[in-house]
Amino acid sequence: MMKKGLLIVNTGNGKGKTTAALGMAFRALGHGMRVCVIQFIKGSWKYGELESAKRFSDLLEFHVMGKGFTWKSENIDEDKAAARDAWDFAKVKISSNEFGLVILDELTYLVKFGMVSEEEIMDILCKRPQNLHVVVTGRYAGEQLIANADLVTQMVAEKHPLKNGIKAQKGVEF
């Protein structure tokens, strides 16, 4: 049976991957959809959006995973266990049938760093409830993810303020 929910991937080295996912959440919430955001790397959602999210507490769930995912740990087993826990949590949310949109923010790094296999992730994504839209963000989107996605956008940085010596600004925060 054809899925009605789309699998969307925002990848590439530019800005706007998480920001565009945020915009999709904003849009979906306006339709009264229930939205679940799972952040796999601590800190990709920042103060601004967390404050704004409070205005949608009736519809929006926000979960910060990856407490230990600084990717600087010297204990790879601990990192893998934390990644596994995060993914197990995400699986429950994806399969719950409670949401219209699930955002898996920076999920790609779990595959990139060998924490969870792409096969396992794709298996769950392909078996998701048929009306569920899923957005995956992060660099290094894998081949299977791209092959199965309905929409893939590459965000390509042409100019970046940090390269120009301008520091990230509060409220916009690149």
Added chain:
Amino acid sequence: MMKKGLLIVNTGNGKGKTTAALGMAFRALGHGMRVCVIQFIKGSWKYGELESAKRFSDLLEFHVMGKGFTWKSENIDEDKAAARDAWDFAKVKISSNEFGLVILDELTYLVKFGMVSEEEIMDILCKRPQNLHVVVTGRYAGEQLIANADLVTQMVAEKHPLKNGIKAQKGVEF
């Protein structure tokens, strides 16, 4: 004097230009910033985000310009007058010093279709209040706009659901 507010351009043929701008609005609103969105092409902001925007009526102004900008008009003089009115309105908002973020959604088309000159637009953008962030979205970003921007992101479509024969979905709506 160095501006603290950034000039940001989301361009390219992919999805996510307006959506990423929406995400920036969501973020800025969370910081309590006042945000003004000016939509130069009718319909680029849709039902979902308009409904969500209502939850920020204390901080967010939303203006739909371009009543006549279907770009299908046979009356080019009428189109030009409407574009001029829209730009004049935007100028007031940009210069007002009332906002932390102004989003000029699909502004690029005014230049592309010869409605307003790039020189005039850049003059106003470069003279904006120094703490004001401006986001310009749309395909065909002009050379001067790119040259003066602090951040330019090209959204590049790798896969698009319409190309795969899947219709746009309510709540996500590409």
